[in-house]
Amino acid sequence: MSRGQMKLGAFLMAGGHHVAAWRHPDAHAPAGTDIDHFIGLAQLAERGKFDMIFVEDAAAIRERNPEMASQAGRSTSFEPLSLLAALAVNTTHIGLVATASTTYTEPYGLARAFATLDQLSGGRAGWNLVTSASELEAENFASSGLRPHSERYERAQEFADAALALWDGVEEGAYLPAGGDSFADRSKLHPLHHQGKHFAVEGILESPRSPQGRPIMVQAGASDVGKELAARTADVVFAASQTKAEAQAYYADVKARLGKYGRSTDDLKVMPGISPIVAATEDEAKAKQRALQELIPDAVGVALLASYLSIQDLSAYPLDGPLPDMPPTNLIQSRQQLIIDLGRRENLSIRELARHFAGARGHWQVVGTPVQIADAMEERFLDGAADGFNVMAPIFPSGLEDFVTLVVPELRRRGLFRSDYEGKTLRDNLGVAALT
Amino acid sequence: MSRGQMKLGAFLMAGGHHVAAWRHPDAHAPAGTDIDHFIGLAQLAERGKFDMIFVEDAAAIRERNPEMASQAGRSTSFEPLSLLAALAVNTTHIGLVATASTTYTEPYGLARAFATLDQLSGGRAGWNLVTSASELEAENFASSGLRPHSERYERAQEFADAALALWDGVEEGAYLPAGGDSFADRSKLHPLHHQGKHFAVEGILESPRSPQGRPIMVQAGASDVGKELAARTADVVFAASQTKAEAQAYYADVKARLGKYGRSTDDLKVMPGISPIVAATEDEAKAKQRALQELIPDAVGVALLASYLSIQDLSAYPLDGPLPDMPPTNLIQSRQQLIIDLGRRENLSIRELARHFAGARGHWQVVGTPVQIADAMEERFLDGAADGFNVMAPIFPSGLEDFVTLVVPELRRRGLFRSDYEGKTLRDNLGVAALT
Numbered sequence: 001m002s003r004g005q006m007k008l009g010a011f012l013m014a015g016g017h018h019v020a021a022w023r024h025p026d027a028h029a030p031a032g033t034d035i036d037h038f039i040g041l042a043q044l045a046e047r048g049k050f051d052m053i054f055v056e057d058a059a060a061i062r063e064r065n066p067e068m069a070s071q072a073g074r075s076t077s078f079e080p081l082s083l084l085a086a087l088a089v090n091t092t093h094i095g096l097v098a099t100a101s102t103t104y105t106e107p108y109g110l111a112r113a114f115a116t117l118d119q120l121s122g123g124r125a126g127w128n129l130v131t132s133a134s135e136l137e138a139e140n141f142a143s144s145g146l147r148p149h150s151e152r153y154e155r156a157q158e159f160a161d162a163a164l165a166l167w168d169g170v171e172e173g174a175y176l177p178a179g180g181d182s183f184a185d186r187s188k189l190h191p192l193h194h195q196g197k198h199f200a201v202e203g204i205l206e207s208p209r210s211p212q213g214r215p216i217m218v219q220a221g222a223s224d225v226g227k228e229l230a231a232r233t234a235d236v237v238f239a240a241s242q243t244k245a246e247a248q249a250y251y252a253d254v255k256a257r258l259g260k261y262g263r264s265t266d267d268l269k270v271m272p273g274i275s276p277i278v279a280a281t282e283d284e285a286k287a288k289q290r291a292l293q294e295l296i297p298d299a300v301g302v303a304l305l306a307s308y309l310s311i312q313d314l315s316a317y318p319l320d321g322p323l324p325d326m327p328p329t330n331l332i333q334s335r336q337q338l339i340i341d342l343g344r345r346e347n348l349s350i351r352e353l354a355r356h357f358a359g360a361r362g363h364w365q366v367v368g369t370p371v372q373i374a375d376a377m378e379e380r381f382l383d384g385a386a387d388g389f390n391v392m393a394p395i396f397p398s399g400l401e402d403f404v405t406l407v408v409p410e411l412r413r414r415g416l417f418r419s420d421y422e423g424k425t426l427r428d429n430l431g432v433a434a435l436t
Numbered sequence: 437m438s439r440g441q442m443k444l445g446a447f448l449m450a451g452g453h454h455v456a457a458w459r460h461p462d463a464h465a466p467a468g469t470d471i472d473h474f475i476g477l478a479q480l481a482e483r484g485k486f487d488m489i490f491v492e493d494a495a496a497i498r499e500r501n502p503e504m505a506s507q508a509g510r511s512t513s514f515e516p517l518s519l520l521a522a523l524a525v526n527t528t529h530i531g532l533v534a535t536a537s538t539t540y541t542e543p544y545g546l547a548r549a550f551a552t553l554d555q556l557s558g559g560r561a562g563w564n565l566v567t568s569a570s571e572l573e574a575e576n577f578a579s580s581g582l583r584p585h586s587e588r589y590e591r592a593q594e595f596a597d598a599a600l601a602l603w604d605g606v607e608e609g610a611y612l613p614a615g616g617d618s619f620a621d622r623s624k625l626h627p628l629h630h631q632g633k634h635f636a637v638e639g640i641l642e643s644p645r646s647p648q649g650r651p652i653m654v655q656a657g658a659s660d661v662g663k664e665l666a667a668r669t670a671d672v673v674f675a676a677s678q679t680k681a682e683a684q685a686y687y688a689d690v691k692a693r694l695g696k697y698g699r700s701t702d703d704l705k706v707m708p709g710i711s712p713i714v715a716a717t718e719d720e721a722k723a724k725q726r727a728l729q730e731l732i733p734d735a736v737g738v739a740l741l742a743s744y745l746s747i748q749d750l751s752a753y754p755l756d757g758p759l760p761d762m763p764p765t766n767l768i769q770s771r772q773q774l775i776i777d778l779g780r781r782e783n784l785s786i787r788e789l790a791r792h793f794a795g796a797r798g799h800w801q802v803v804g805t806p807v808q809i810a811d812a813m814e815e816r817f818l819d820g821a822a823d824g825f826n827v828m829a830p831i832f833p834s835g836l837e838d839f840v841t842l843v844v845p846e847l848r849r850r851g852l853f854r855s856d857y858e859g860k861t862l863r864d865n866l867g868v869a870a871l872t
Contacts, residue, residue, distance in 0.1 A: 015614055022614035029613035033555045033644055035525060059545055061642045065622075077642055079552040085521035086556055089471060108576035109495055109540060116515040119469045120522055140544035142636035177465035178451055178458040186501075200578035206497045206513055208469055 007388025010045035016395030019358040020295030048404035052095030055080040060136035088121035095426030097126035107162035115207040123211030123425035128218040167214040212425035213434035231257030247385035269387040273363035301354030370406040443824025446481035452831030455794040456731030484840035488531030491516040496572035524557035531862030533562035543598035551643035559647030559861030564654040603650040648861035649870035667693030683821035705823040709799035737790030806842040
């Protein structure tokens with residue numbers, strides 16, 4: 001059966017997705033605050049005809065001890081909506097997906113900001129909706145406090161509905177161009193009257209309808225409530241799966257939920273992360289990986305593992321022993337389970353798991369030649385594990401350059417990826433219908 | 437006595453500051469959502485060596501009846517922080533001042549967004565702090581509700597203190613460049629421990645210290661509590677004054693408040709609005725003004741006047757009679773008083789006041805030749821009524837082009853305005869010290 005072509009996202013970070021990227025000789029020292037670095041990455045991804053760039057976020061530092069180098073690929077960071085506004089005017093076709101939280105903002109303000117990004121970019125904006133699990137973020141907004149998982153998602157559902165309704169409240173042609181007698185066609189403006197548990201919004205966006213109908217909605221929720229919200233409201237889900245079987249199960253699960261919302265399976269693209277380390281030969285690729293892994297200090301790897309497991313500390317347990325049993329937490333339950341499963345399946349010690357996990361931060365890592373990487377992607381794409389991939393280059397810009405110059409041509413040769421953009425908007429290129 | 441040189445801001449809007457700008461033949465039809473239009477305006481102001489561009493904001497439509505053309509110079513609009521991020525990468529020296537409200541956001545999120553704009557622009561960000569008096573905004577965030585003036589300012593004070601402390605919490609060199617062994621110098625990071633009435637914030641910004649020490653703080657508060665907040669925390673105040681005497685009184689009042697906060701009178705720049713209509717001859721300038729005034733329908737002028745007076749309706753009163761007596765409202769008290777005073781002083785009917793007021797939206801309007809406009813500006817600058825001006829061109833781009841090509845050279849010839857930027861940051865160019 002024909003599966004058409006896969007979708008590709010470029011998950012940008014300052015240094016790179018490998019936890020030790022910033023210590024690598026190729027690291028760009030001021031990457032975290034160098035807008036030209038990000039402009040270069042966005043233009044590189046656009047030359048590769050990627051569907052979108054993707055920027056994650058947390059409104060906080062990432063580690064309680066900021067001296068610790070863990071996850072320093074991020075290092076200092078720009079607020080994503082501002083960063084993507086600056087990239088919008090330096091690109092022409094690539095989608096611009098910013099992460100933003102429903103826990104520390106309000107629907108009108110955020111819907112308005114994404115409407116602006118959408119106008120600035122001519123219909124290329126996407127919103128990766130997150131509910132902010134980090135305690136460090138909660139402390140920065142401590143007047144609100146970290147809410148339990150269920151309450152965060154209840155708020156997120158109401159938030160998403162209000163944002164979608166605000167975007168839909170302005171029909172095409174509602175605001176009239178200057179020079180005429182009237183400023184708006186009131187019959188095409190539909191003020192929202194939302195009175196919910198978490199928000200009350202009575203208003204209209206002062207922004208024309210999106211060139212793509214509405215901004216693209218992206219989610220990465222892997223809990224049951226998260227998948228349900230995605231099935232109801234998202235155009236793209238960005239998943240983290242290690243094995244093909246995990247990826248297939250996730251894919252089937254999410255797609256099976258679409259029907260009850262009157263949506264077809266094509267209307268939601270599942271794009272798991274892939275962390276590719278590519279070189280002309282397999283030996284070179286493995287040497288690249290080793291060079292990165294050797295830059296991870298054990299203390300950093302283990303601290304990062306503990307942080308991802310949402311526990312304070314692993315130092316009471318022997319580095320060469322297995323993970324201890326752990327109670328479930330209020331935080332990102334699915335990620336925790338993924339790490340535990342990986343440790344048990346491959347019988348890894350804490351040290352091994354830390355190093356393994358730290359490298360690709362829990363995502364699927366593929367190390368090899370362009371043909372090997374294209375094989376792996378093609379297999380998951382054809383076998384119902386993915387509609388595309390969010391590419392997490394281990395180091396920027398070199399890791400993304402390698403992917404664009406080595407892997408993309410191989411995918412294209414196989415007919416698996418576009419040679420040019422199909423349309424002008426992100427929605428056109430993703431080929432997803434607007435929700436109604 | 438030497439007064440040095442004046443500071444200039446370019447107050448950008450989509451169509452123009454004149455209420456009927458959008459109906460003028462020079463109007464740029466899609467101005468409100470055309471980023472290239474704004475890039476052109478910012479670069480034009482930068483060629484004129486303006487200190488800054490200034491963008492106002494309200495997170496709402498401006499009139500309950502969106503069909504009404506009043507204040508349509510704004511028309512549809514971009515969210516300011518996103519707009520200025522896009523302009524930051526298309527300019528090199530001009531300051532970028534965005535309006536943002538303390539009523540519907542939280543200190544960590546907003547301080548972080550301005551830190552990003554500051555990094556994107558190399559130290560050219562400014563924040564115009566407002567407390568959002570509009571009922572239409574309150575309805576968009578109705579879960580919070582419109583708060584009384586005193587409570588809005590109480591929250592604003594706490595908000596400003598928390599934002600300033602977050603910016604000051606990161607010393608120069610706190611975050612280290614990539615490639616080394618450590619990611620941060622913890623001795624240079626000072627987490628905020630703020631527990632206040634409105635906010636609790638325990639955190640550190642993940643952004644290096646501002647290239648200008650901290651973003652520039654701008655305010656326009658004209659109430660007593662507003663002026664006090666400005667004297668304590670602002671680098672620039674943007675005032676609305678009709679007469680020179682009013683402007684001098686405001687200037688003296690604000691400057692006199694600085695001493696008790698240990699600040700010198702040079703540390704706060706007072707920049708009233710000026711709405712210039714300039715042409716080679718006085719007759720031409722007056723003809724330009726007439727052409728604009730004639731585009732204002734009475735219904736629009738009167739509705740706008742009522743809106744600015746914060747009352748529902750003026751239709752019960754004869755158009756050719758005086759303003760009725762009115763009780764003070766919870767909203768922008770000072771603007772209301774300014775309109776009432778103007779009507780009494782010049783014995784204007786509602787129709788006359790509406791038209792007069794609608795044209796320049798309550799700001800000082802000067803119509804004439806470049807020499808006449810420079811004379812008027814020089815007089816207020818030398819007589820202690822202003823340290824500079826926020827220039828509100830009646831129509832974009834032509835009104836700003838006229839000012840840059842006709843008035844700026846005349847100011848420069850008199851030694852009243854710079855020929856080139858003194859420094860790279862907005863703070864350098866304004867010549868104001870960082871608050872400590």
